[in-house]
Amino acid sequence: MPELPEVETIVRSLRPCILGRKISNIKVFLPKIIRWPGNETHAHEEPSAEHHEGLAAEYEELIGKTLINIYRLGKNIILQFSQGQYARIHLKMTGQLLVNLPGDPLKKHTHVIFSLDRGKSPDGGKSLYGGQSLDRGQSLDGGKSPDGEKLELRYRDIRQFGYIQIMTEQELAALIEGNSIGPDPLKISFPCFLARLRSKKGKLKAVLLDQAFLAGLGNIYVDETLYQAGIHPESSPLRLSDEKILSLHQKMQSILLSAIQHKGSSIRDYVESSGEQGHYQDLHQVYGRAGHPCLRCGTGIEKIRVAGRGTYICPRCQRVKRCEV
Numbered sequence: 001m002p003e004l005p006e007v008e009t010i011v012r013s014l015r016p017c018i019l020g021r022k023i024s025n026i027k028v029f030l031p032k033i034i035r036w037p038g039n040e041t042h043a044h045e046e047p048s049a050e051h052h053e054g055l056a057a058e059y060e061e062l063i064g065k066t067l068i069n070i071y072r073l074g075k076n077i078i079l080q081f082s083q084g085q086y087a088r089i090h091l092k093m094t095g096q097l098l099v100n101l102p103g104d105p106l107k108k109h110t111h112v113i114f115s116l117d118r119g120k121s122p123d124g125g126k127s128l129y130g131g132q133s134l135d136r137g138q139s140l141d142g143g144k145s146p147d148g149e150k151l152e153l154r155y156r157d158i159r160q161f162g163y164i165q166i167m168t169e170q171e172l173a174a175l176i177e178g179n180s181i182g183p184d185p186l187k188i189s190f191p192c193f194l195a196r197l198r199s200k201k202g203k204l205k206a207v208l209l210d211q212a213f214l215a216g217l218g219n220i221y222v223d224e225t226l227y228q229a230g231i232h233p234e235s236s237p238l239r240l241s242d243e244k245i246l247s248l249h250q251k252m253q254s255i256l257l258s259a260i261q262h263k264g265s266s267i268r269d270y271v272e273s274s275g276e277q278g279h280y281q282d283l284h285q286v287y288g289r290a291g292h293p294c295l296r297c298g299t300g301i302e303k304i305r306v307a308g309r310g311t312y313i314c315p316r317c318q319r320v321k322r323c324e325v
């Protein structure tokens with residue numbers, strides 16, 4: 001599943017291509033991928049007749065709207081359109097967002113296509129937006145639209161667990177205020193991280209994976225962080241020293257930043273929007289290395305199960321501090 005660095009990489013690669021363009025059409029080949037608040041079709045369910053009817057009304061809301069911002073919220077990709085419309089995209093296991101020309105062959109498992117207009121600047125907007133980072137809350141005025149070829153933003157998903165949720169500004173605010181999306185691991189300060197962690201019971205790995213605690217970490221980056229901080233994933237947050245938690249905070253942020261620089265880890269299906277793979281998997285120190293020697297002490301890396309997830313540790317560098325609960 002794409003985690004923070006992969007989602008951030010996708011957002012950064014999409015931004016210069018599609019920001020400022022208008023949605024001219026939407027094609028939905030698999031209705032259950034599109035959701036909206038109050039109509040949560042689950043991955044295994046077939047959508048009802050009401051879903052089909054509601055769907056047309058929901059996505060028609062987006063046609064003619066200009067894409068004014070793209071940002072990451074935890075592991076979600078948020079597309080912000082003019083007039084207070086949003087699409088929240090969660091890629092789950094195998095979702096991909098790809099930018100194509102309209103004539104490009106349609107890959108199998110493409111479920112939704114957003115057709116985008118040409119925009120207004122001759123280089124597709126690269127000179128205006130290339131490499132520029134817009135934070136949440138910032139947006140571009142639709143009048144500065146880039147220009148170029150017509151494009152398509154295609155959503156592809158082999159296992160179909162991902163979704164695109166169409167929502168208003170109020171509905172997005174309610175989602176954030178509902179505490180299901182915690183603070184960002186790259187933005188949380190050490191004092192805040194320490195205070196939040198000290199209030200948690202249970203195994204440290206389970207706490208770090210909880211998106212309401214911090215939004216963006218997943219199995220790979222939690223294992224890498226715990227290894228580099230020298231902390232066992234079953235440790236209790238209540239029993240860690242302040243120094244260990246400081247190390248955890250520092251390693252978490254430095255690993256995520258490095259992974260973003262390397263465009264994420266390509267394991268299974270993750271690619272950025274042009275279809276390129278990331279390279280951080282070559283720098284993993286512990287994840288996926290069972291049986292190989294620890295890079296620090298030479299002990300064999302072990303794969304154990306923590307919080308229901310396959311977990312890689314060095315049994316010597318990450319001493320067990322079991323939870324009391």
Ligand SMILES: [Zn+2]
Pocket residue numbers: 294295296297298299314315316317318
């Ligand atoms: Zn070791």
